[in-house]
Amino acid sequence: MRRHLWDVIIVGAGPAGAVLGSLLARAGLSVAQFSRSAPDRDGPIELLLPSTRSLLDGLGFREPGFGIGQCDRVVFSWTGEEADVNELTMIDRQHGLAVNRSSFHQALQIEAERSGVQNFTATISKRKLLSPSTSRSGPEILLDGEKHSGNWMIDATGRGHSTSYITRSKRITFSQNIALALPIQATSHAEALLIDAVEDGWWYLSPATGKRRDLVFVTDKQTLRSLNCKRSDWLSAQLRKSETICDILDTDPDWNSVYGVDARFAALENPINLRTVAVGDAALALDPLSGQGSLLAIKSAAILFHSILNTEKGLKSYESWIQQAHKQEFQLCLDTYRKASHRFPNSGFWKRHI
Numbered sequence: 407m408r409r410h411l412w413d414v415i416i417v418g419a420g421p422a423g424a425v426l427g428s429l430l431a432r433a434g435l436s437v438a439q440f441s442r443s444a445p446d447r448d449g450p451i452e453l454l455l456p457s458t459r460s461l462l463d464g465l466g467f468r469e470p471g472f473g474i475g476q477c478d479r480v481v482f483s484w485t486g487e488e489a490d491v492n493e494l495t496m497i498d499r500q501h502g503l504a505v506n507r508s509s510f511h512q513a514l515q516i517e518a519e520r521s522g523v524q525n526f527t528a529t530i531s532k533r534k535l536l537s538p539s540t541s542r543s544g545p546e547i548l549l550d551g552e553k554h555s556g557n558w559m560i561d562a563t564g565r566g567h568s569t570s571y572i573t574r575s576k577r578i579t580f581s582q583n584i585a586l587a588l589p590i591q592a593t594s595h596a597e598a599l600l601i602d603a604v605e606d607g608w609w610y611l612s613p614a615t616g617k618r619r620d621l622v623f624v625t626d627k628q629t630l631r632s633l634n635c636k637r638s639d640w641l642s643a644q645l646r647k648s649e650t651i652c653d654i655l656d657t658d659p660d661w662n663s664v665y666g667v668d669a670r671f672a673a674l675e676n677p678i679n680l681r682t683v684a685v686g687d688a689a690l691a692l693d694p695l696s697g698q699g700s701l702l703a704i705k706s707a708a709i710l711f712h713s714i715l716n717t718e719k720g721l722k723s724y725e726s727w728i729q730q731a732h733k734q735e736f737q738l739c740l741d742t743y744r745k746a747s748h749r750f751p752n753s754g755f756w757k758r759h760i
């Protein structure tokens with residue numbers, strides 16, 4: 407069997423994996439990246455905060471394919487206007503960009519390959535992962551009859567459930583949320599991103615990608631369980647409570663096409679194992695609809711990069727950064743929810759979230 411020896415193996419090529427891979431490869435390490443292929447269809451929108459853009463810039467990513475005016479990947483930009491966010495102030499809109507999420511990820515992957523990362527398209531399952539992270543020989547991946555061994559194994563699989571078997575660490579769930587998503591046709595108000603808290607959760611209307619946009623309602627399973635009417639009736643009643651969202655809908659949505667998405671608030675317990683490390687959302691996932699995601703993912707990649715270069719024994723600086731980031735993000739969520747719970751003092755949903 408052919409055997410490949412790498413300094414670093416990274417599973418997942420979202421912002422965290424792609425940025426980490428680029429930095430390591432630029433520093434002269436051999437890096438193999440395994441990631442499943444990106445979906446072809448239009449993905450959701452991603453808001454790049456000004457700080458995300460300047461961080462990428464500082465790390466040498468020059469927004470190759472997604473700069474304003476260069477191609478159609480930028481859906482819209484904004485400069486300093488007030489955000490259309492009622493109570494849930496999640497985004498800073500100054501000089502930000504709304505980009506197509508999969509195009510953004512692709513642009514970062516291209517940059518990683520340019521830096522020397524060897525990319526393999528594959529979904530890494532338990533079956534393909536040969537030895538546990540604790541084994542002396544280190545973790546190995548078996549792909550097409552060839553064995554890949556890494557001195558380091560990085561889990562950059564985002565919110566996927568791969569983490570538990572790659573890093574052997576457990577996820578803790580703070581509370582189980584569910585997002586009810588409804589694809590709708592874009593209207594003339596296609597540029598708006600709206601978030602609005604109501605009594606039993608919050609509405610999220612993504613800006614349009616192509617002709618599609620998603621109308622999403624985030625609530626929790628307990629609220630759904632206590633319903634004593636049809637889910638579609640309840641949802642349309644919830645919608646009527648959000649004037650902000652109702653105002654811009656041209657037609658009544660088709661409630662029969664609602665699908666549920668698991669939107670758990672999760673964090674990793676003991677994310678660090680020696681040489682087998684989670685990065686980005688795999689280590690940090692907290693809030694399913696937070697606009698802070700890529701910034702933290704990229705920051706964690708930059709910090710892990712320095713830790714890998716500077717340490718042969720442990721990852722203390724990375725570990726303490728992760729713990730700090732968890733604490734801050736969790737506090738931010740709590741503060742946000744507290745605001746909404748003051749607005750809806752009788753709401754069980756908001757009480758459960760503080």
Ligand SMILES: Cc1cc2nc3c(=O)[nH]c(=O)nc-3n(C[C@H](O)[C@H](O)[C@H](O)COP(=O)(O)OP(=O)(O)OC[C@H]3O[C@@H](n4cnc5c(N)ncnc54)[C@H](O)[C@@H]3O)c2cc1C
Nearest residue numbers: 418420421422441442453529530563564686687697699700
């Ligand atoms: C719908 C949606 C909208 C969002 N909007 C915003 C936003 O507006 N602004 C913002 O800052 N953040 C946003 N986020 C969050 C942000 O996208 C994430 O925080 C960020 O992408 C995390 O980066 P990551 O590299 O850690 O993980 P991801 O971007 O999730 O990348 C993980 C990668 O690993 C791959 N993968 C997973 N499992 C496997 C496996 N077993 N084998 C191989 N490959 C695997 C996936 O295909 C993916 O390419 C949004 C997230 C979602 C889901």
